[in-house]
Amino acid sequence: MIDVHFWTTPNGYKILLALEEAGAAYRIVPVNISEGRQFEPDFLRISPNGRMPAIVDHAPADGGEPVPVFESGAILIYLAEKLGGLMPDDRRSRKTTLEWLMWQMGGLGPMLGQNHHFSHYAPERIPYAIERYVKETSRLYGVLDERLADRPFIVGDAYGIADMAAYP
Numbered sequence: 001m002i003d004v005h006f007w008t009t010p011n012g013y014k015i016l017l018a019l020e021e022a023g024a025a026y027r028i029v030p031v032n033i034s035e036g037r038q039f040e041p042d043f044l045r046i047s048p049n050g051r052m053p054a055i056v057d058h059a060p061a062d063g064g065e066p067v068p069v070f071e072s073g074a075i076l077i078y079l080a081e082k083l084g085g086l087m088p089d090d091r092r093s094r095k096t097t098l099e100w101l102m103w104q105m106g107g108l109g110p111m112l113g114q115n116h117h118f119s120h121y122a123p124e125r126i127p128y129a130i131e132r133y134v135k136e137t138s139r140l141y142g143v144l145d146e147r148l149a150d151r152p153f154i155v156g157d158a159y160g161i162a163d164m165a166a167y168p
Contacts, residue, residue, distance in 0.1 A: 002026040005046060005054040007033045010109065010168035011072040012053040017164040018076055022083035026055075046070060057082070073105040076161040086161050093155055100147075100154045100162035108144070108166060111136045 002019065006012045006028050019026045031037045031052065038050045047054035047070035054070040061082055069078045077098075080087035087097050115133035118126060144166065147154060154162040 001058045003029050003056040003058065005029045005031050005043060005052070005056070007031050007038075007052045009033070009052045010112075011051070013168040014072045014164050015053045015055065015075050015079070017167065018079045018083075018086055018161060021159075021164070022079065022086060024079070024083055055079075073101055073165065076101065076165060080161050086164075088155065088158055088160065093158070097155045097160055097162050101165050103143075104162065104165040108140045111140055 002024060004012075004015055004019070004026050006015070007030065016026075031043055033052060037043065038047070038052065043054070044050055046056060046068040049070060051070070053072060053075065054068065055075050055078075057067040057069070057078075060067045067078075069075045076086070088094050111133060114129075115137045118129040118133055122129070144154075151157065153159050154166065
């Protein structure tokens with residue numbers, strides 16, 4: 001059984017997609033970030049950065065103690081390696097999957113977050129910030145559109161963790 005410490009964030013949904021696709025048994029453990037629950041000591045022991053999501057694998061492949069994993073990209077890789085079928089086995093396609101996963105983790109995800117923050121939630125309207133993040137988001141969508149122009153999924157014909165990361 002895998003506990004998914006979850007709140008309704010794009011990063012949280014990535015993990016649910018992977019678990020559902022793999023048919024894995026999991027239990028959602030809600031962590032209400034609007035109440036600051038991600039900063040409670042019990043959660044910080046699992047996710048030292050205090051961010052969603054995090055998992056605890058109570059049945060790790062090595063049969064040892066439960067394994068906590070934090071950061072959505074690390075969780076997706078962990079689940080792909082544990083459960084199979086979420087990432088290609090051949091070295092070149094695996095490399096491409098990891099490149100696109102890191103592209104989402106370091107680019108698309110953070111830029112969309114900043115775009116939405118400054119466009120919708122910031123206490124004051126800052127035109128420079130809005131323009132900067134809207135332009136960068138548009139550029140990154142262009143990169144993704146170009147990648148998907150001749151293939152059904154980010155890594156060829158295989159739906160996998162790169163797609164699950166980019167979708168939410």
